[in-house]
Amino acid sequence: MKFCSNCGSNNIEHKIPDGDNRLRHCCLDCGTIFYENPKIVAGCIAQWQDKILLCKRAIEPRYGAWTLPAGFMENHETIQHAAARETFEEATARASNLELFAVYNLPHISQVYMMFTADIEDGKARSGIESLETQFVEEHQIPWNDLAFPIINETLELYFEDRKRGKFSLHVGEITRKPDRTIHKVRY
Numbered sequence: 001m002k003f004c005s006n007c008g009s010n011n012i013e014h015k016i017p018d019g020d021n022r023l024r025h026c027c028l029d030c031g032t033i034f035y036e037n038p039k040i041v042a043g044c045i046a047q048w049q050d051k052i053l054l055c056k057r058a059i060e061p062r063y064g065a066w067t068l069p070a071g072f073m074e075n076h077e078t079i080q081h082a083a084a085r086e087t088f089e090e091a092t093a094r095a096s097n098l099e100l101f102a103v104y105n106l107p108h109i110s111q112v113y114m115m116f117t118a119d120i121e122d123g124k125a126r127s128g129i130e131s132l133e134t135q136f137v138e139e140h141q142i143p144w145n146d147l148a149f150p151i152i153n154e155t156l157e158l159y160f161e162d163r164k165r166g167k168f169s170l171h172v173g174e175i176t177r178k179p180d181r182t183i184h185k186v187r188y
């Protein structure tokens, strides 16, 4: 952080403010402390018949890999709206009947994923600006080794396990990437 977004000063110090215990960017001119907090990512497992909607990413990171439609929640919207909006932006598909399916902590990148099951009642989808391609796929067509992020693998594994059981429940867990790049998953 180079400039204070409150007063425009470049007199910024990364320090622990009085009474705090974490490093923050602090403006030494106007006294503003800039708190950074985790971001929420909302997305859908969008179902149509026995298939679910995958999008091939047209953006970095993981350009060209497959993913579920998901993205950062915006200010002033609900989490359900964010999930449906991302599904429309990435796949031009209208998600309905959203049910919370998985809440996952990704503490190493300060994100929380909230994934919903949803229906695409008309089965319509085509690539939005962030996708190279969209497809409704059956379980055996999932490109497990070409999914964009470990959270996408985890969400889809949970989804198909539940579907085989005939019952969907809420899943909570965490995925961490250690400094040696290994992935650790915990299902709470």
Ligand SMILES: [Zn+2]
Residues within 6 Å of the ligand: 004, 005, 006, 007, 008, 009, 027, 028, 029, 030, 031, 032
């Ligand atoms: Zn300032």
